[in-house]
Amino acid sequence: HDTQLLFDLSKPGRRALRLPTCDVPVQPIETLLPAGAIAEQAPALPELAEPQVVRHFTNLSTQNMSVDSHFYPLGSCTMKHNPKRNERAAGLAGLGDLHPYQPESTIQGMLALLYDLQEFLSEISGLPACSLQPAAGAHGELTALWVAAAYFRDRGEQRTKVLVPDSAHGTNPASAIMAGFETVTVKTLKSGAVDMEDFRAKLDDHIAVFMITNPNTVGIFEPAMRQIADEVHARGGLIYLDGANMNAILGVTRPGDFGADMQHYNPHKTFSGPHGGGGPGAGPICVTEKLASYLPAPIVVKRNDDNQAPVYSLDYERPKSIGRVRSFFGNTGVLVRAYCYIRTHGPDGLRRVSEQAVLNANYLLSRVKHFLPVPQGDRCMHEFVASAKQLKTERGVSAMDIAKRLLDFGVHAPTVYFPQTVPEALMCEPTETESKETLDAFAEMLFRITEEDPELLHTAPHTTAISRPDEVAAARQPTLCHCG
Amino acid sequence: HDTQLLFDLSKPGRRALRLPTCDVPVQPIETLLPAGAIAEQAPALPELAEPQVVRHFTNLSTQNMSVDSHFYPLGSCTMKHNPKRNERAAGLAGLGDLHPYQPESTIQGMLALLYDLQEFLSEISGLPACSLQPAAGAHGELTALWVAAAYFRDRGEQRTKVLVPDSAHGTNPASAIMAGFETVTVKTLKSGAVDMEDFRAKLDDHIAVFMITNPNTVGIFEPAMRQIADEVHARGGLIYLDGANMNAILGVTRPGDFGADMQHYNPHKTFSGPHGGGGPGAGPICVTEKLASYLPAPIVVKRNDDNQAPVYSLDYERPKSIGRVRSFFGNTGVLVRAYCYIRTHGPDGLRRVSEQAVLNANYLLSRVKHFLPVPQGDRCMHEFVASAKQLKTERGVSAMDIAKRLLDFGVHAPTVYFPQTVPEALMCEPTETESKETLDAFAEMLFRITEEDPELLHTAPHTTAISRPDEVAAARQPTLCHCG
Amino acid sequence: MPFTYNTPEDEAAMLAAIGVGSIEELLEQVPADFRLDRPLRLPAALGEMELDAHTRRLATRNASPTSHACFLGGGAYDHFVPAVVDAIASRGEFYTSYTPYQAEVAQGNLQAMFEYQSLVTRLTGLDVSNSSLYDGATAAAEAVLMALAASKGRTEVVLPDSLHPEYRQTIATYLSNLPGQVVTLTTPHGVIEAEALRASVNEQTACVVIPQPNFFGCIEEADELTRIAHEAGALVIAAYDPISLGVLKRPGDWSGEGAGADIAVAEGQSLGSPLQYGGPYLGMLACRESLVRRIPGRIVGQTTDRRGNRCFVLTLQTREQHIRRDKATSNVCSNQGLLALRATVYLALLGPTGLRETAHLCLQKSHYLAEQLCQSGRFEKVFAAPTFKEFVLRDRQADVAGFINDGLEHGFLAGIPLGRWYPELADCVLISVTEKRTREELDRLAAIVSSTRHGDAIAAHSALQTA
Amino acid sequence: MPFTYNTPEDEAAMLAAIGVGSIEELLEQVPADFRLDRPLRLPAALGEMELDAHTRRLATRNASPTSHACFLGGGAYDHFVPAVVDAIASRGEFYTSYTPYQAEVAQGNLQAMFEYQSLVTRLTGLDVSNSSLYDGATAAAEAVLMALAASKGRTEVVLPDSLHPEYRQTIATYLSNLPGQVVTLTTPHGVIEAEALRASVNEQTACVVIPQPNFFGCIEEADELTRIAHEAGALVIAAYDPISLGVLKRPGDWSGEGAGADIAVAEGQSLGSPLQYGGPYLGMLACRESLVRRIPGRIVGQTTDRRGNRCFVLTLQTREQHIRRDKATSNVCSNQGLLALRATVYLALLGPTGLRETAHLCLQKSHYLAEQLCQSGRFEKVFAAPTFKEFVLRDRQADVAGFINDGLEHGFLAGIPLGRWYPELADCVLISVTEKRTREELDRLAAIVSSTRHGDAIAAHSALQTA
Known part of the structure; x- marks a missing residue:
């Protein structure tokens, strides 16, 4: 295992890139810039030759597991196949190279695409207004909460609280705080469903938003969705739908139809945008009509003059808008991929995506539950959460041990210890882009692992270049850079 | 090690690509095609989903060593860095997508590039006429020999023999035979130089061509080049220069200046075109003025009308031409990369390439000769050939053992058992695109290996997915396809 | 369905194993209404072929910096992206x-993220x-x-008009429901x-x-401004252009040294990422050691594994939302890892000399x-302050739209009108x-610009075509 | 020098180790004169940026099947290349x-080559x-x-005019100094x-x-022709279009079955490779088992390694030049491995149904x-024979150049004039x-074609722009 850093490979005088000589008359830099602003020397970047750079990063890349190379059943992350056709489209000259401040007349193709994407997302969510601006799922959550805050402010209502189930993604409460709310945690039952008693105990007129994940983080469709929505709405509150799990319900049901007032999408999950080792994503949101005017500006609008080709433009004139949540239009590169994905599937294809995701998850559940109990029961939507609690108690084998051992078999680990409501949680989301053969092999691996010597598991993985890094030491005395 | 084949992954009904429905009126196929011509069923190709295809080939790729990932000192192959900028250029719409039968008016940019490349290659070789048509080095050799045959035929001379040193690439004698000549082998000395006595004994008036590799395959510049050329020319013969080793002499000396009448280039060696796992290459040739009229047609020509931009066209009117050696213009994609490489380096840069290639080879030689004798002596051009003869005799360690063991250290093996004139040959060509650090590490590995337990070496490699395949069994009872 | 695998036989076998008759039955988890x-x-x-044709058609309806020489900046720049960056990022x-x-x-x-972090500290001079x-x-x-949290009790945030207007709008949104007021300068x-800052x-x-260079391309007196802010006990947040660090302090x-900005942020798109109509880009954030536990987002640290090998892990995760939930420093989860990788490769290719030469070319050519x-x-120039790679000009004919349209006609994306953000600069x-x-x-x-005769301009354009 | 490593210090150390004073001294191996x-x-x-701009400028001086709808064939075809093919081949x-x-x-x-070989045998029905x-x-x-070597003593090679003219020219060159005469049909x-063949x-x-479909796009009576050739004891070499095998025998x-062609060759560019002005393309060659040791070029075989695992090696190397030198079956060394990989990925993506659908679309649309x-x-149609994806038309106005120019003006690469190869088809x-x-x-x-009025055509063209 070679951990040479770029800095270790550097030698003074190496060059990988040659810039042209200046073709305009060169003026002394001191005549152009104030002396005090000029750096005495260039930053101490490493000095490398191009072959070194290529070989270094090529070899680094192979230290990663990825969807292109491995089964990656990382629950809640929807690690599905990333179509190469979308990469090609996003990189086209004329789509991938547009400057964000080009005149609208020069980007009619891009605006048409983005307009249609707004419409598609609204149709899929059942929520008529859309903003493509947020940069990631969590950013979409935050944007929606700002929208909610603006809505209530506009109505003169003082609502200070956001309800969040204890099984929710950590981004939910964190976003609520950033939007100026306080969070109130609602308990969930062993089945993963909202504890309605607790919910009702905490619901009051100060509740601005209930942030619900549905299907929830154990992968079940919230049984009391109707009551929750009705009761929140009855108190004047809003329902926010965490869209992380949209892969389960495309064309099957729509958040706007089951009570949501707002939702975000994770195009890098649901619509196959690649995850890029942690990003970029995007976090477009859809909202009801009454919240539309608070969305960030600009929004793409379309004008159809008689018998003319439609003209697209950016609408900045949104006086009630919460304003900008970032610079420029949005994570357009990610949105182009989402657009391509939706166009590739069409209405039937999108529904089939969810059907197959649900089929694969339930099949895997049916194979796994016999040796790794699944507290939520025998059914799930697109993912489920198994528990290694019994194994832990009886044989000292933890969810982490299982996760690490899976790496030896060439499979990425499921999400572990989330949701925190399930002890020794192993959250599996196979996605629709895996085969029965892969699921069978995975179930067999899991079974084999549960039978293995615990000692072998505690020290797993055994075949990877590194094993069980010391995370405590990393956090206690952080080394966060190679300091020159 | 997973050797599942595409066919093992197939299941009836899987699809990776959906074609559009036909948008013109569909006619019954029987009305369009004769019944006897129609296939009863489609060929038994495997049926796969796209994610499978991506994962299969992504994982297959990582079973290869490559220049992007490993040091690859495969002598005679010039495995140098393949610049990514050249890949980008070759793939541009307008360069990478041109149909070979477009009207000349629509490809002036491409023809300008190819015309300039002809001129560049002529300048670098010192031979004024150029054909870009041959598809690979060996194809260039063959084309040049056809040119020679046509030349002699045109002169009414009956010359039937081609002289080839025993250290030459196997393609030389093979090409000579295909061009209708018989080959006469000339011995070389231990130093790698042509045995002048043997040469003179075999030189006669039936000799059409002496095919010489210079620098030769042990990496030395032929000491008697002057005499060889003079004496062949005096007998009316031609000198063919095998251009495989051009990386040693760019801008230092030119084949046309040291007596060659013809040469080929390997753009995928000298000019950094990637090797593609064995191809594609290209094999442009340059020849003297007197041989120009025999070159294959077409050739790119340039017309400068007064004060107009130059106009490029394809000259097919070459009555003495040997004709075509392949379809279409040539391996243009490879030629575009070669053009980019030459433009990137310019005159000084190309010379520096050879200087650094020679420096690296001599440095490696100086480090290695102490424990792996180099029969040719202390100097080389861009490569050298070490011999494991002594190790073999004393400890039973063969060149193959060393080669296989190197794989365990993450380095590709040198060329082994070539040239056949050096016993237990290990031919090392480090190229100019490797660092002193890499050469030092390589020399240390080699030293360490020569000290290792021979048993360990006979069974090497130990860290690769497979080890020492049974080549005898493969050839004796060949399994050449997965038959459905 | 090019991306799914299950054949009808697979489906039947799987449904049987699950114990249901159809996928529909599984979906009944969703209430009928x-x-x-x-x-x-x-x-x-x-199909893919149709999608390809469709997206190419959309693309041809746009002009772009590939087809037009681009003079647009304003926070997103048409810098050169070496082919190696694309090759690595597309693995x-x-x-x-x-x-x-x-x-x-x-x-x-x-490791790539650790290298990125290391490069950013070297670029910025922060810890x-x-x-x-x-x-x-x-x-x-x-x-x-971060600054508001670190300076407990202080609630004012001074933002100059010379900071990118969209940055100011974004900050305002982020502060909209929190204790913290913007003071505009x-x-x-x-x-x-x-003097204005002091006041x-x-x-x-x-x-x-403090933006450096600022939205107008001008060089701020960063040394003096930093001293004034620090004297008042305020933290200094630098908003820099990474390319400018080839020449600027x-x-x-x-x-x-060591007395400078406390936090430095930047748009990292310049470092090897394509323009792609505004995103995804790269938010860069570095700071002093003392602020490390207030940093938002992922941080990678070096450690050793159980065999004693150097390796890298996500660290200081107790700052983060997935651990601390409502106590997290930020809600950030997805970051821009792939763009950070691009920046890492880009900086590795440029090295100190390449960065300096790039900065110098921008400086000389813009002047x-x-x-x-x-x-x-x-x-005419609007501001007297020195500039780096961009500058504001006033059109004496007050016809910015005309200038931009003329530019388009001749193959240029000529500039950004400032009127949207600065009504007083509507002619700029x-x-x-x-x-x-x-x-x-x-x-x-x-x-x-010089020529009012159309013919000349067309001649100039044809010159391009034959170049 | 972006691709070399040695610093002046490296050079000095290396020269010292070698024992020379300069690189120049090393180059003295080359005689002074x-x-x-x-x-x-x-x-x-x-520099890379300049090269990039330069090559883009060259590219914009070409029209291409990306910018123009391409109706050119003649052995190289504008078939769709799925993105997966590029993604894999660019690793x-x-x-x-x-x-x-x-x-x-x-x-x-x-393994990829072994898969390629397997796909080709399935495509062709050969061993x-x-x-x-x-x-x-x-x-x-x-x-x-191969055929000449296999049928010892026989020296005639029958080539029909309907075989690609450049194939005929190439074969003639290959035979130019060897015993073997072309008989033209x-x-x-x-x-x-x-009847003509029989004679x-x-x-x-x-x-x-026997080309199938032939250069004119026509379907030969392959069954009958094969029988005639075989009856005379001659081998049959099929020159096929791989895409056509989605519909043709x-x-x-x-x-x-089993009585067909003895050798089958093809241009494999159609299978996922870009047009790139004529090359590199992919020469495909399959044959009967009995000819295996006469095959030119690399062959991959399956075997087991010392641990008993299935694996793959180059095999039957005693046919090849690097072993057998002047006794080799051919001088081929470099092959077209990367293109064969592309074909393998392409066929894996298409599968039997995709290949059939592709062939059907070509068939229907061309008709x-x-x-x-x-x-x-x-x-008017020139030949009565049925066609697959291309066809020959005679311009009654005998203005093929005009047709092609009109096409260009409206965004088409409209066709290939046949006059260069077939003077009698100069109007075709x-x-x-x-x-x-x-x-x-x-x-x-x-x-x-229908419209002689320029205005209509322009209108048609604008329709494209707004599609």
Whole structure:
């Protein structure tokens, strides 16, 4: 295992890139810039030759597991196949190279695409207004909460609280705080469903938003969705739908139809945008009509003059808008991929995506539950959460041990210890882009692992270049850079 | 090690690509095609989903060593860095997508590039006429020999023999035979130089061509080049220069200046075109003025009308031409990369390439000769050939053992058992695109290996997915396809 | 369905194993009255070939910096992206992997992120960097939140008008429901005036954001401004252009080594990422050691594994939302890892000399163009302050739209009108010049301004076509 | 020097280790009178950014099938290349590796080549395939040499005029200095006539090359022709279009299963490779088992390693030049491995259904266009034989150049004039239609033929722009 850093490979005088000589008359830099602003020397970047750079990063890349190379059943992350056709489209000259401040007349193709994407997302969510601006799922959550805050402010209502189930993604409460709310945690039952008693105990007129994940983080469709929505709405509150799990319900049901007032999408999950080792994503949101005017500006609008080709433009004139949540239009590169994905599937294809995701998850559940109990029961939507609690108690084998051992078999680990409501949680989301053969092999691996010597598991993985890094030491005395 | 084949992954009904429905009126196929011509069923190709295809080939790729990932000192192959900028250029719409039968008016940019490349290659070789048509080095050799045959035929001379040193690439004698000549082998000395006595004994008036590799395959510049050329020319013969080793002499000396009448280039060696796992290459040739009229047609020509931009066209009117050696213009994609490489380096840069290639080879030689004798002596051009003869005799360690063991250290093996004139040959060509650090590490590995337990070496490699395949069994009872 | 596997036989076997008769039965988990009883109203599916043709058609309806010489900047720049950057970033192992939660099978990403962090500290002269945020504007907003949290009790955030207007808008949104007020500093001369800043900072000031170069391309007196802010006990947040650090002093060195900015944020798109109509870009954030536990987002640290090998992990995760939930420093989860990788490869290719040469070319060429345009008589410089790679000109004919349209006609994306953000600069245009622009392009842009005769301009355009 | 490493310090240390004072001293191995005493006369070096701009400028001076709807065929076709093919073939481990001499570190290439060979045998219905040759023409020439060698004593090679003219020229070159004569079979009706063939074959005939579909796009009576050739004791070499095998009978099945062609060659560019102005393409060659040891080029075989694992190696190397030198079956060394990989990925993506659908689209659309063009009255079909994806039309106005120029003006690469190869067809054009062409494009091409008024055509063109 070679951990040479770029800095270790550097030698003074190496060059990988040659810039042209200046073709305009060169003026002394001191005549152009104030002396005090000029750096005495260039930053101490490493000095490398191009072959070194290529070989270094090529070899680094192979230290990663990825969807292109491995089964990656990382629950809640929807690690599905990333179509190469979308990469090609996003990189086209004329789509991938547009400057964000080009005149609208020069980007009619891009605006048409983005307009249609707004419409598609609204149709899929059942929520008529859309903003493509947020940069990631969590950013979409935050944007929606700002929208909610603006809505209530506009109505003169003082609502200070956001309800969040204890099984929710950590981004939910964190976003609520950033939007100026306080969070109130609602308990969930062993089945993963909202504890309605607790919910009702905490619901009051100060509740601005209930942030619900549905299907929830154990992968079940919230049984009391109707009551929750009705009761929140009855108190004047809003329902926010965490869209992380949209892969389960495309064309099957729509958040706007089951009570949501707002939702975000994770195009890098649901619509196959690649995850890029942690990003970029995007976090477009859809909202009801009454919240539309608070969305960030600009929004793409379309004008159809008689018998003319439609003209697209950016609408900045949104006086009630919460304003900008970032610079420029949005994570357009990610949105182009989402657009391509939706166009590739069409209405039937999108529904089939969810059907197959649900089929694969339930099949895997049916194979796994016999040796790794699944507290939520025998059914799930697109993912489920198994528990290694019994194994832990009886044989000292933890969810982490299982996760690490899976790496030896060439499979990425499921999400572990989330949701925190399930002890020794192993959250599996196979996605629709895996085969029965892969699921069978995975179930067999899991079974084999549960039978293995615990000692072998505690020290797993055994075949990877590194094993069980010391995370405590990393956090206690952080080394966060190679300091020159 | 997973050797599942595409066919093992197939299941009836899987699809990776959906074609559009036909948008013109569909006619019954029987009305369009004769019944006897129609296939009863489609060929038994495997049926796969796209994610499978991506994962299969992504994982297959990582079973290869490559220049992007490993040091690859495969002598005679010039495995140098393949610049990514050249890949980008070759793939541009307008360069990478041109149909070979477009009207000349629509490809002036491409023809300008190819015309300039002809001129560049002529300048670098010192031979004024150029054909870009041959598809690979060996194809260039063959084309040049056809040119020679046509030349002699045109002169009414009956010359039937081609002289080839025993250290030459196997393609030389093979090409000579295909061009209708018989080959006469000339011995070389231990130093790698042509045995002048043997040469003179075999030189006669039936000799059409002496095919010489210079620098030769042990990496030395032929000491008697002057005499060889003079004496062949005096007998009316031609000198063919095998251009495989051009990386040693760019801008230092030119084949046309040291007596060659013809040469080929390997753009995928000298000019950094990637090797593609064995191809594609290209094999442009340059020849003297007197041989120009025999070159294959077409050739790119340039017309400068007064004060107009130059106009490029394809000259097919070459009555003495040997004709075509392949379809279409040539391996243009490879030629575009070669053009980019030459433009990137310019005159000084190309010379520096050879200087650094020679420096690296001599440095490696100086480090290695102490424990792996180099029969040719202390100097080389861009490569050298070490011999494991002594190790073999004393400890039973063969060149193959060393080669296989190197794989365990993450380095590709040198060329082994070539040239056949050096016993237990290990031919090392480090190229100019490797660092002193890499050469030092390589020399240390080699030293360490020569000290290792021979048993360990006979069974090497130990860290690769497979080890020492049974080549005898493969050839004796060949399994050449997965038959459905 | 090119991306799914299950054949009818597979489906039957799987349903049997599950113990249901159909997929429909599985979907009955969704109450009937929520079920969508019609197909989604979306266009019918396209095969790959159709999608390819469709997206190419859309692309040809756009002009772009590939087809037009681009003088647009304003926070997103047409710098050159070396082919190696694309080649590395398009490796599936990088772009189809996830957040490196399992370090053993993510050392590629983790080491690259560690290298990114190291490069950013060297670029900025600050102690620590996170592994990326969404973009420059949200990085600035997160930095403001950090500063507010760090300077307990102080609630004012000083933002000059010379800071990118969209950064100011973003910060305002981020502060909209939190305790924290924006104090706006007008910059009538294109830069922050020391006296004005002195008058704006006090014991309520949590931080001052200093853009360098600023939105107008002008060089701020960063040393002096930093001293004034620090004297008032406020933190300094630098908003820098990473390319400018090839020639300008590092934020960490403002007003003297180690005495500089406390937090430095930037839009990292310039470092090897394509323009792609505004995103995804790269939010860069570095700060002093003392602020490390307030940093938003992922951080990678070095450690050793159980065999004692150096390796890399996500660290300081107790700052983060997935651990601390409502106590987290930020809600950031997805970051811009792939863009940070691009920046890492880009900086590795440039090295110190390449960065300096790039910065110098921008500097020289932008000054040359400014001079040429002003010589035409139509334009004049608006601000006296020195500039780096972009500059504001006033159109004496007050016809910015006309200038931009003329430019388009001749193959240029000529500049950004400033009227949308600065009504008082409605007759002004922001012009940016990167190292990619050739003298020939600069001269031609100047020529179309000088020439009022259409014929000349067309001749200039044809010259391009035959180049 | 972006691709070299040695710093001045490195150089000094290396020269010292070698024991020379300078690199110049090393180069003294080359005699002084051979040394070039001036710099090469080449343009000065370009940095990557300049090279990029330069090559883009060259590219914009070309029209291409990306910018124009392409109806050119003649052996190279504008079929759709799925993005997965490019993604896989651009992985450095594939394209920067060499011939797999070291099997342990080349299983990726070796297995892919084995899969390629397997796919080709399934496509053709023959027993064995090599792992590629340069292109269709040289594959045909090598097949002819195989046939001559296999049928000892026979020296005649029957080539019909309906075989690609450049294939015929290439075969002629390959035979130029060898014992072997070409017997030309004229094809005035666009296909080989059974009687004419019967009259041309005799005990001197080594082989007959049968193109299917032929250069004119016509379907030969392959069953009958094969029988005739075989009856005369000649081998049959099929020159097929791989895409056509989605609908046409496999060469190995001609005249009955197992009784068909003895060798099948093809240009494999259609299978996922870009047009790139003529090359590199993919020479495909498959044959009967009995000819296996006469096959030119690399062959990959399956075997087991010392641990008993299935693996793949280059095999039957005693046929090859690097072992057998002047006794080799061919001089081929470099092959077209990367193109064979592309074909393998392409066929894996298409599967049997995709190949059939592709072939059907070509068939239907080409017939539709032929009909539309003939309906205009300007064109007429030249040959009565059925066609697959291309066809020959005669311009009654005898203005092929005008037709092609009109096409260009309206965004079409409309066809290939046949005059260069067939003087008697100087008023004819070869038009090819792949699955990529839309009805709208076909109708527009027909429309510009029907319409002599310029205005209409321009209107048709604008319709495209707004699509």
